[in-house]
Amino acid sequence: MINATGFGAQTADLPLAEMTFQRRDMDDHDLLLDILYCGVCHSDIHSCRNEWGNTHFPLVPGHEIVGRVRSVGAKVRHFKVGDLAAVGCFVDACGQCQPCQEGEDHYCKGGITLTYGSPERKAPNILSQGGFSNNYVVDARYALQVPDNLDPKGVAPLLCAGITTYSPLRRWQVGPGMRVGVVGLGGLGHMAIKFARAFGAEVTLFTTSTAKADDALRLGANKVVLSTDKAAMRSTRGLDFILDTVSAKHDIDALLGTLRRAGTLCLVGLPDQPLNLMSRSVLSNKAVSGSIIGSIAETREMLNFCAEKGIVADIELIRPDQINEAFDRVVSGDVKYRFVIDMAG
Template sequence: MTNTKAFGNAAADAPLKQININRRNPTPHDVEIDILYCGVCHSDLHTARGEWGPTAYPCVPGHEIVGKVTRVGDHVKKFKVGDTVGVGCIVDSCRECQYCQSDLEQFCEKGMTGTYGSPDKHMQGLPTYGGYSERIVVDENYVLRIPENLDIAAAAPLLCAGITTYSPLRHWKVGPGQKVGVVGIGGLGHMAIKIAKAMGAYVVAFTTSDSKFTEAKRLGADDVILSKDETQMQKYAGQLHFMIDAVSAQHDINAYLGQLRVDGSLALVGAPSEPLPVAAFKLIMARRSFAGSLIGGILETQEMLDFCGKHEILPDIEMINIQQINEAYDRLMKGDVKYRFVIDMASLKKS
């Protein structure tokens, strides 16, 4: 065991603070990673505050991890000391079910092992601890390679925000000649705009905020629609091939389903806490589909990283020190970030 500095909380109503955790020593197939940067995801906040069901405490969040390999197990073949690597939302799975065998570990029938908050089979039932820490030890099969041309701090949110938006765009075969809508211009939505544009689509951003019009254009959107303006909403009604909805608050999903053409699909990647009522005729009159999507498997996540490397796609980030995490959570709740916080983990090492 290695004693490790981390930031976590002991209860839903407790702030995050510096604590000590234990990391296992690398087993034959493990990679030990010195964490340099960790992105801050909405999931971190919801889990730490117990808003998505029971949370195992102490909770050490963080699943957008980039760092350097410091040790490898005797049987590791994919990585060596000094490599720049990433760890996303998954650190293990059963590896035997139909979904694991199809590189869809996120849908593992026995349940994937999340980077934080899952039972840790190596640590006698303790929860896994995430990237708000000095180091992490992960099986090589769940470690990812970061393209050399990407800024490693900005690359961290690709491990969640990047794959969460890339996966549905890839699954529904977005490409040239298609009109694609992106609902919500935040941590996920701004990545969806960049990736869909790089795939060759004509991208239409939908926002409830006048202030986001210029921002959406800067990010690469071909057009921007103010969704609270009924006249503007008629411009693409019945024309879009695909839409990705990144809104986690309550909203009228039917207004966006109406933007789809016959056989169009809308994929929800936001996570509203309450059900979204769907009008049946919005679906059946144009054979539309309303679907959801959950991150991506390890193979697809590496594909996403390589795609972002090829097209030089990175999220817009704001760097913070770990000591600012509680303030960052409060700002995240207000949408006061453009568009992803990234923690400089050197601030933890120096504390």
């Protein structure tokens, strides 16, 4: 067993605190990383506060990890000691089912092994613990090379916020000449704007806050619409695709009204309450869909695209002792646009 220290939740009603725990031993296919940076995702908060009702405590969260390779298994060929490596939302899959065989391992029928809170496939009696910690053991197949030309601090959120928005934009073939809506300007939304513009689309941001307009334009949006302004929503028409990143309960009917015939709205936020949908809203062959993270191959593609375009997340770097304050600020929307913890510092 490998000793580790981290910041985790003992129960849903207690703040995160420093704790010690053990990781599984390495095998010949694994890497041991010294964690440098870890992003803070809203799902970390949902998990630590048991807002989805499925958390196993104690829990060390964190699935946007960048670290330096300290040790390499004997059969690993594409990493060496000293390399920068990234780990995202899942760290294993069955490899045998149809989704895995088709390169969509994130939809593994046997269930993915999450970066935290899942039984380890290689040691089922141990629950995985996340990147709010000093080290991580991962099968090298689920680790990714960090591009040399990108700031590793800004790379960390790409492992969740980045791939979560990149994947559906690619799946629905967003490109030049398309009109795309992005709902919400947070950790996911700001990446969605960057990617949609990099793909050549015209981007409209829907937000409930007029204060976010200038920043949305800076990030690449062509237009900002206040979603609480009924007249502005009625006058916005003809969008080809909408990526909805909001993780709180909200009305999607008005958003569907801005789509063209046969347009698609894709949900990537994870509200902890049901969303209301009127059946008339999907007339004209409009579709409501959903997407979750992306495959390992697709994440590798995304990182290469980011290297080519110079894309990273806008972040605020914090110390580990600021994690609880950061959780509260994420809930209140007070971050531009992703907290990243300096775990090495």
